[in-house]
Amino acid sequence: MIIECxxxxxxxxxxxxxxxHILTPCGGRGNCAKCKVRILKGEVKINTMDQIWFSQKELDEGYRLGCQVFAKEPLTIEIYEK
Structure with a gap:
């Protein structure tokens, strides 16, 4: 699913x-990586939890923990349906 934020x-x-709804069994603390999303358009800062869960290649491709994303600018995001 593609959404605009x-x-x-x-x-x-x-x-x-x-x-x-995205899976967030950790309560949005970034401890489980069940909320994986991909930023298709726009920039999102890479935080420590993203670095723990994703390889540099995945980070470069736009993967982030959805529970940790704050959109400072409009974003186009791919959400993986479970």
Whole structure:
């Protein structure tokens, strides 16, 4: 599923407001990597938890933990359906 996320938005909150659910058994702490998303358009800062879970190649391809994404600018994101 491809979604557009507006600027100045926490992705997880935006998804919940729009009745879109991603797996977050860790409660959004970034400890389980079940919420993997891919940033297709826009930039998202790589944080420590992203570096733990993803290889440099995956990071370069735009993979991030969805529970950790804060959109500073509009984003196009691919969400993997479970």
């Amino acid at each position: 507006p600027a100045d938005t926490r992705l997880q909150e935006y998804l919940l407001k729009n009745d879109i």
